[in-house]
Amino acid sequence: MPTFEALMDLASKQTKESQIAFAKENQIRQAREKVKRLEEERKEKERIRSDGSFDLIQPL
Numbered sequence: 785m786p787t788f789e790a791l792m793d794l795a796s797k798q799t800k801e802s803q804i805a806f807a808k809e810n811q812i813r814q815a816r817e818k819v820k821r822l823e824e825e826r827k828e829k830e831r832i833r834s835d836g837s838f839d840l841i842q843p844l
Contacts, residue, residue: 786794
């Protein structure tokens with residue numbers, strides 16, 4: 785039968801691995817959001833170039 789210390793060590797390792805997995809999932813989600821945002825910006829710039837809307841932009 786495992787000792788209490790062995791069980792606590794196992795729980796600690798599982799917690800640490802769970803935290804690492806969560807952090808990696810969070811990084812992946814943030815990267816996907818960034819890619820989506822950059823793609824939307826690229827499409828908007830392309831749309832502005834193609835329809836001549838840049839004439840409507842007022843200088844500051």
